Amino acid sequence: MKFDKFKANAIFLQPTWSCAKNCNGCYVKEKESKFGSEEMDYSIWTWIFQDMIQYRAGNNRNIDTKQITLALDTLPKTSARHKMQEIANSYLSYVAEEYDDRHDLGFEKRTEYHMTVNSVHDLEQYDFYHNKALDLVSISHLNNADEIYTIKDYFPNAKINYNVMSGDFAKQVKSKGIDHVKAILRNVDSVYYLLHKAPMGLEGHDFNAFFEGLAAINLFKNPPQQQTDGQACPVPDLASKFIFDGCMNDAKYFSKTGYGCSANVSRFQIWPDGRVTGCAYNSHNQYGKFAESFDDVLDNIRDAKTRYEFSTCTIPSGLKEYSTKKHLQVVT
Numbered sequence: 001m002k003f004d005k006f007k008a009n010a011i012f013l014q015p016t017w018s019c020a021k022n023c024n025g026c027y028v029k030e031k032e033s034k035f036g037s038e039e040m041d042y043s044i045w046t047w048i049f050q051d052m053i054q055y056r057a058g059n060n061r062n063i064d065t066k067q068i069t070l071a072l073d074t075l076p077k078t079s080a081r082h083k084m085q086e087i088a089n090s091y092l093s094y095v096a097e098e099y100d101d102r103h104d105l106g107f108e109k110r111t112e113y114h115m116t117v118n119s120v121h122d123l124e125q126y127d128f129y130h131n132k133a134l135d136l137v138s139i140s141h142l143n144n145a146d147e148i149y150t151i152k153d154y155f156p157n158a159k160i161n162y163n164v165m166s167g168d169f170a171k172q173v174k175s176k177g178i179d180h181v182k183a184i185l186r187n188v189d190s191v192y193y194l195l196h197k198a199p200m201g202l203e204g205h206d207f208n209a210f211f212e213g214l215a216a217i218n219l220f221k222n223p224p225q226q227q228t229d230g231q232a233c234p235v236p237d238l239a240s241k242f243i244f245d246g247c248m249n250d251a252k253y254f255s256k257t258g259y260g261c262s263a264n265v266s267r268f269q270i271w272p273d274g275r276v277t278g279c280a281y282n283s284h285n286q287y288g289k290f291a292e293s294f295d296d297v298l299d300n301i302r303d304a305k306t307r308y309e310f311s312t313c314t315i316p317s318g319l320k321e322y323s324t325k326k327h328l329q330v331v332t
């Protein structure tokens with residue numbers, strides 16, 4: 001089948017439905033409970049990796065993306081554990097091979113390789129070796145600063161991003177104390193501060209926790225007199241490591257300009273059955289076909305580009321309503 005090269009900025013990969021956790025409001029579990037547990041074969045994942053990662057032969061990829069993120073879920077004790085390990089190992093070995101090729105043959109770097117994981121404990125359950133090719137690990141729970149060194153033992157060149165849910169961050173500061181959290185923040189490269197969202201298109205985003213949690217971030221701002229600590233070099237302001245939820249920024253931008261987010265334009269999510277959405281939180285809609293081959297995945301991703309899921313996203317209207325009610329200058 002002839003397929004024009006598909007270009008994207010970011011592609012997220014959700015390999016299975018089998019995460020052992022059952023987190024409240026998980027989009028993956030929601031989608032599975034609504035549409036079933038069918039999963040594409042392991043071999044199709046290897047095709048996806050081969051196509052997106054391996055470019056020894058030059059420019060012949062079908063999918064050309066600037067960033068790939070693999071979700072590394074909590075391993076269950078069931079037989080699904082093996083498939084999840086195999087997919088993760090396959091991803092990392094393609095990434096390592098591409099790294100070696102790039103360095104041996106002088107190719108330019110075209111893609112960033114990321115992984116998301118819930119905790120260091122979850123990471124340790126996978127049988128990974130030292131891998132210097134991964135660019136970023138996003139982790140949702142850090143008990144202490146030492147855990148960051150465990151991640152770096154596996155992935156010495158990866159930046160560490162701390163993915164915090166707005167309500168949970170304020171709770172962590174309260175329960176563990178500011179110095180404990182400071183030690184963590186000093187050792188991560190960034191902190192992604194997330195809005196707890198309802199599935200895309202539904203109501204129920206937790207704007208309250210998002211805005212109330214901002215007070216906790218302010219605790220990490222240096223007071224003006226401490227910004228240089230009497231030294232020539234400024235003391236790093238830990239609050240500057242925070243990156244705010246992209247959907248919130250997109251919603252604000254939409255209210256000012258009428259331009260929506262990049263889901264379906266340059267960002268896509270491949271689900272365990274090979275179906276594709278633009279929005280990673282779009283668990284309540286089903287598009288495309290179950291993938292029995294890599295070509296089916298290509299059809300699904302091409303089809304996803306013909307939609308614009310943001311048109312039913314409720315974050316912009318929810319944020320506007322919340323700002324008006326609370327008299328915030330967020331979207332005006």
Ligand code: SF4
Pocket residue numbers: 197200246247248250251261262263279280281282309310313314315
């Ligand atoms: S459509 Fe865009 S803004 Fe809305 S939840 Fe999805 S990614 Fe976020």
